Amino acid sequence: MIVIGLDLGTSGLKALAIAEDQSILAESSAALSVARPHDGWSEQDPAAWIAAAESAIGALLDRIDAIAVRGIGLSGQMHGATLLDASDRVLRPCMLWNDTRSHAEAAALDADPRFRAITGNIVFPGFTAPKLAWVRRHESQVFENIRKVLLPKDYLRLWLTGEHVSEMSDAAGTGWLDVAARDWSEALLEASGLDRDRMPRLVEGSEVSGRLRPELVARWGLPSDVVVAGGGGDNAASAVGMGVVKPGTAFVSLGTSGVLFAATDGFHPNAASAVHSFCHALPESWHQMGVILAAADAMNWFAGVLGSPAPALTADLGDLQAPSRTLFLPYLGGERTPHNDAHIRASFLHMGHDTDRAALVRAVLEGVSFAIRDSRDALASTGTRFDRLIGVGGGTRSEYWLKAIATALEMPVELPVAGDFGGAFGAARLGLMAANGQGAEIATPPAISRVVEPERDLCGAFSEAHARYKESYAALKALSRG
Known part of the structure; x- marks a missing residue:
């Protein structure tokens, strides 16, 4: 079949x-x-x-x-x-x-x-x-x-x-x-x-x-x-493809948008957090997710501005560094979690004479990583926590970005073996269940090729930069409405 x-x-x-x-x-x-x-x-x-x-x-x-x-x-x-x-x-x-x-x-x-x-x-x-x-x-x-x-x-x-x-x-x-x-x-x-x-x-x-x-x-x-x-x-569907169907499991997706998705043990809404509390694709199951509107889309936008392919820009960065003063707030078309703000627009902040192309590329990757951390914090405010995180999406091809996200979240990011475990695979798994007329084993996660660990000695610096990132939102919000 x-x-x-x-x-x-x-x-x-x-x-x-x-x-x-x-x-x-x-x-x-x-x-x-x-x-x-x-x-x-x-x-x-x-x-x-x-x-x-x-x-x-x-x-x-x-x-x-x-x-x-x-x-x-x-x-x-x-x-x-x-x-x-x-x-x-x-x-x-x-x-x-x-x-x-x-x-x-x-x-x-x-x-x-x-x-x-x-x-x-x-x-x-x-x-x-x-x-x-x-x-x-x-x-x-x-x-x-x-x-x-x-x-x-x-x-x-x-x-x-x-x-x-x-x-x-x-x-x-x-x-x-x-x-x-x-x-x-x-x-x-x-x-x-x-x-x-x-x-x-x-x-x-x-x-x-x-x-x-x-x-x-x-x-x-x-x-x-x-x-x-x-x-x-x-x-x-992507969660089904990755076996993220039980509480304690989650994935982070770096596609056009960015998603932090966690399976939950029931329906636990908290609308004020701007977290999405939705039905899962399986009977009597639910999930929560934080959503940012520009993840890989932000990097692709900046690559277009520079006239250089995104993979080439990120490949030249070398080892993860502590964030500089320069910040990028990735709100190219507004933001959902945690701000619910359609008016806000993206901005580079705190640039100086020493800010070069590499520093700006790092700022874009870090800015999206901080936005993902905002979603993690919003999920935690509803009581949703997870101890396993799988990384998917085109952005996960960047080693620097993966390190930045793992360090910003202070937890490892697991990468599946070569193959597709996204929406199409999850849809196929659901199709298999429908065609079989009975349950198929879909809680099985993909085999993991490697685990990207956080740089523990940089976690403090990333937390400090994230605090400045959050403080900058209010000022940017005033400018976006000006």
Whole structure:
């Protein structure tokens, strides 16, 4: 038996095939681009997702025995507002997770105490609910024609199965889910001018959400009984891929955004901390995470400014050094945890005549590391702690960055062996559970290739720099609003 995992990211779609023993058989990918027509806007055309999926799946099927495929699992970027009319036509470009134009609408919804009480979370500008409020206010004709609201990966599901379905982990990031009850909240939908009929049906991530449409079965030469699992939001699916499903386990992801994700022993919300308290992708399980909006994205931005590839910039840094006076606050498009601030923007601080290119590169890496520590502290304020941390994402290719994060957090960071244990692998694991009709062993973490230890003699210096980093936020906040 073969199962396919699809991960719809911001910059690309990945397809991965695993065997029943969870060994990886093949993988492929297709690139995606983001449109930013105005400051704070971030959009994609859902048609590009379908084209990317067609390309990646086609390439994948050329490398495996297609007739052995039994299931497909889905993972994807969260919070996006994909708006469909009565004929399932897309009404406007999808507003993505890092689109912050709806900050005023988010504040208005967050002022309604029902949202925090029912969802357990702040209504962040990146969530889906404020995006719909923005559309209602600024594009009323579009709003009136909405018949279904889907999250990005669930639009792929519609194309694959013809079904309007979502699952708990992704739905928890909309601002409309009763996270404890794992169901849509009628009260919150009504507050947004919506109703249950406009929302997808909900399943658990390991359940069957539908079967592959006959047209696709015929086109790809697949069996007629291929099931599509509920899947998970990108971070929950990545956690499944890494076996981060039990309390005490966590991962840090250095992708476009930065995530510190910890499995919890139940639903323990603390909205004031700006920590996300969401359903996990498995039944009766939950997690918490701190989210920063620019991690590898910050390094890629600075590399573009310097006109040099990011890997080359970080490879030249040598051994970890104590942070200098120079600080970088990585708020290129606002920030979530712990600030919930859509207005704040990034800044270099405390530069001098001796500040050179290497010092600025170190400041960017350290700034993101300090932002991750902010998330660690925010999780701790809710009572969530962990004793095992796995590192994933493109940023973990930088040894200097890994050392900086381990030192800032004062704990080791474990790195998986070569292979993909992210969203696509987690989606495939969920697809395997759905196809098997029974539980699969998904709590197993990947084999660890090595452990990056903190530089204990530099932990004090990093703590002092982090304190200055936190103090600088208030001044930067005043400037950003000036």
